[in-house]
Amino acid sequence: MNAAAVTKRQQTLQRKLLAWYDRNGRDLPWRRSKDPYAVWLSEIMLQQTQVATVMPYYERFVRRFPTVHVLAAARIDAVLKLWAGLGYYSRARNLHKAAAEIVREHDGRFPDSVEALRTLPGIGRYTAAAIASICFGRRAAVVDGNVIRVLTRLFNISDDVRKPATVNRLWGIADSHAPARRCGDYNQAIMELGATVCTPGATARCDICPLQAQCAARKAQTVAELPRKSAKAVVRHETHIVAAICADDRWLIRRRPSDGLWGGLWELPSAQVSGAATVEAVRRLARSLGVPRCTVSTQPFCVSNHQLSHRLIRFTGYRCSLQGTEAADSMNADLRWVTLAQFSKLGISQAMRRIAEALGAGESNDRGTRSISRRQSRHGKPVRSAGTPRAASRRIA
């Protein structure tokens, strides 16, 4: 908030960063205009996600939803479908909500202040400042993972950056250094420096850094140790079962509740179990879906480990064939019967995609035969999800 006391040193940093950025800034799709919609979308996608990962998703998304009006009018399923695989799906749900809000409350125009932007779902202090500075020329500093690295090194700050108090301190420092003019470029410059030069650990390229003469960590030879982070929480291990319930060539799928993990995405019904994966647990899951009687394969068709940042989930999938013709709860809009091809085109997580592929590999190989078969891909290599024990990689029909 305080732009009053701008020191000579701050001006030097601003000038060097901007000059460096003018020469070395990457040509990214969302930098080609100051259209707040494009910038907003990119900033949301880039949350905790690297540029290289975002690129194809961004291109697809703007092609399908070119304006905030188109996005606001879309169904959430269509949005999640294009987001599928990118992770952190609340971003997509909040994006959709915010689009509707912008159209409804702001006549389709983006708010141009940090405070007003901040009220939109999915827009926190970083994203609000990024949009306000880049699109509307506001003087608003940003702090992200890149800026944390650059600032802790520039000022040789060894506080634990996992503590909110440390990050708050960095927000203050960032704010005191943000220039009144070209603040959007300045913000992108310091992030670009963190992404391409002031990189983590020993990969930092201090030799080509425009701020090497000003860097306290370089002088103190602490670059590789900064930023300092306390140990992160240990990953919990969980066991989940998957019920692949089949009637003819259709599978019962369900939409996950909109909050929580993989919220709003479709899945082959799954559930966490406390002990080991069992056929009994699968039967219970099937019953809860309105499938009272079915035959559950004794051998799983797939065991797949899925690593998340804070937990490791082991999915064990079982085939279930329906007895009789009773349908699952037909009044439940979150349940559907679809072919595997249809399923793969819906918004589903990467974890579920792998499970569905294991299921499909077994299908295609089993076509026309009842024999025990080793699942194979088209390339002839055995299909085996990460961590699958060999014994479980074959299915007994």
Next chain:
DNA sequence: AATTCGGGGGC
């Protein structure tokens, strides 16, 4: 202040 949210790039 601590947890919860995904998935992949790059070493």
Next chain:
DNA sequence: GCCCCAGAATT
């Protein structure tokens, strides 16, 4: 394997 990533919302 490991660390990290243009963070936000919830508890």
